[in-house]
Amino acid sequence: MCRQVLALLAIGLVVSSDALAQQAPAHQAVVRKGTGLKLALLQPLDSATARAGDDVPLRLSRPLVVDGVTLLREGDVVHGKVTRVKRSGPRCRNGEVNWKLDRIPFSDGTTARSSVHSTTPAPDAEVADQLDTGVNPYVWLFVVPIAGPLAVVLVVIAAPVFLLNTILPGSLNGCTMPGKEFQMPANATVGVVIMKDHHVGY
DSSP states (O other): OHHHHHHHHHHHHHHHHHHHHHHSOSOEEEEOTTBEEEEEESSOEETTTOOTTOEEEEEESSOEEETTEEEEOTTOEEEEEEEEEEOOBTTTBOOEEEEEOOEEEOTTSOEEEEEEEEEESSTTOOOOSBOOOSOOGGGHHHHHHHHHHHHHHHHHHHHHHHHHHHHSTTTTTTOOSOOOOOEEOTTOEEEEEEOSOEEEEO
């Protein structure tokens, strides 16, 4: 009886190890922080019709190749999401559409942190292979001590002006025309940047 149990356990261990070996990727590639992806909008964005939560489909305009391995193919589709919409209004108040693409999925089931770096209405505009991921945090160690007092003075002076223009948009420049809706056409070029080193199995 004991031999049979031990034999079954041994078989179970072999099967489990084989299953793990099949599931675990044999190799890994690293998509580096700052990697630039070039995508195209598949449908237009318009502040007159968009709503928060809307899907924003995009198509990869060039493949992502790392160390000779294609991790994302040209034509692959990813999905962003509209986060905020502001309609146009009187006194030159223009419409806005805010949206994000904060994860890029890969074939191994993982996703990389990402951020929209740029949007250009022109189709097939240039997007660099390497993009800036943001301001270096160490810059603030030098900027804040110098600019801090000046910034406080500017805020005190500018706050009333800002509030007036927020309550009555266009009141400062005397604009009486209606604002324009935000519009980004289909096939507009979108640059997306990888925000953190990411390992992809293949």
